Amino acid sequence: MNHGGMAVALVGATASGKSALAHEVALQSRGDIQILAVDAMTVYRGMDLGTAKPTLEQRGEVAYHLLDLVDANSEFTVAQFQHAARAAVAEVWDEGGAVLYVGGTGLYGRAVLDNFDIPGQFPEVRSALEARLPDDLAALYEELGQLDPLGASRMESTNARRVVRALEVCLGSGRPFSSFGAGLRSYGPVRVVQVGLRRDFETLDVQIEERFRSWIDQGLVDEVATLAALPGGLSRTARQAVGYRELLRYVEEDAPLEQCISDAIVQSRRLARRQRSWFQRDPRIEWFDEASAAGLRIREVLNSPDGFVRD
Secondary structure, eight states, rough: EEEEEEEEEEEOOOOOOHHHHHHHHHHHHTTSSEEEEEEESSTEEEOOOGGGGOOOHHHHHSOEEEEEEEETTSSOHHHHHHHHHHHHHHHHTTTTTTEEEEEEEHHHHHHTTTTTOOOOHHHHHHHHHHHTTTTTHHHHHHHHHHOOOOHHHTTTTHHHHHHHHHHHHHHHHOOOGGGSSTTTOOOOSSSSSSEOOOOOOHHHHHHHHHHHHHHHHHTTHHHHHHHTTSSSSSSSTTTTTTTHHHHHHHHHHHHOHHHHHHHHHHHHHHHHHHHHHHTTTTTTTTHHHHHHHHHHHHHHHTSSGEEEEOO
């Protein structure tokens, strides 16, 4: 059934033009559409250039949510993001607005758009399990098979990270890991219409390099150095951001700058391919090659019954 207000999602690979299109659509709506950034890295304060975060001028033109939620030396989980997103959606709907989700972080998108039931974190349990790695991985997988046969069947016995996480949830929550959902490879009914903006990789590769080198010219190296100087440095999650991770080698290890830039461009191109692969597995996404067509579809959705979130 329909629930709440209007929402639509715009997805696609990095540098595909999602942000520019979303801003244009929201700007033309004269405040009726507000943007929710679905990105694992724009939640961090100070990570601005290398995440393609909207400028202060753009934020003055259009209402943006889910930006700058925590300092970059803090951890931020998908469960925390989901909670923040729910609060932001309620705020937009209370104001009578429509939500435009925009982003390329697939897991965060699925958590919000499909309203995942996300298990909690149990650090003490996880630490005890990790202490048994790598020598006891086979035994850990066997224990998972006893506690959650279905969950164990959905993963490789050699995938230590997933085995430990599943066992952590089983032991910490008292529920089978598989009871929290059918998994990322399962796609239910359309809850929120998703519009995909697609670019060929040849075009993306050029745009990725041009964009990254423009960020360097605008001061990305100084931005990374400032973040690295935070108490404790960047958090484990934040320092994995493509572009930042490579430039940190220059800032912290005195690696050659041009090599770090080249590596960042290569990794950004690989990220684009991983994102495309992730989104193309979802049969519910409606793909468009032209930004104008994608923008038209977004407007159509938000002006039709398809725009209502369905639960």
